[in-house]
Amino acid sequence: MSDAPGPRELLPRVVAFEVIAGLAMLAVSGVLADHAFQLWSRGKSFQSVELFGISICCLGGCFDPVNWMWICLPFTRNHITEPGRFAKAGWIIIGLGWLVFVVGMIGKYVHP
Incomplete structure (x- = not known):
């Protein structure tokens, strides 16, 4: 017998939890974008770009919030749900x- 993980099991979607998690991710994205703008105003441009990238990732996570949070957490990687209708668009935004x-990270270390 091998210890290799088996195929992922798709759990049923809970729409109320997805809506609450999506709105929470949208709020986190807005707070991070505001903090990035404040860093930009103080002249920390590359730290601002780095934080704005994280804000965009959180915004993309709003389209499939449960799977995005579950994949990011190390102990819940195999507990994914059925992807939503706009999940692919969310993953494209997360990639951006x-x-x-x-x-931002490269710029922060190349131009200190």
């Missing part, structure tokens, strides 16, 4: 946010 985050 990741790209912005990486640009």
Whole structure:
């Protein structure tokens, strides 16, 4: 017998939890974007870009909030639900946010 994990089990969707989690992620995204703008105003441009990338990732997570949170947590990786209607658009936005985050991180260390 091997210890390899089996296929992921799709759990049923709970719409009320998705709506609450999506709104919470939207609020977190707004708070992070506001903090990024404040960093930009203080002249910390690359830290601002890095934080804005994380904000975009949270915004993309609003489209499929349960799966995005479950995949990010190390102890719940196999507990995903059926993807929502706009899940692919959310993952594209998360990818864009990741790209912005990486640009900010590289810039922060190249131009201190």
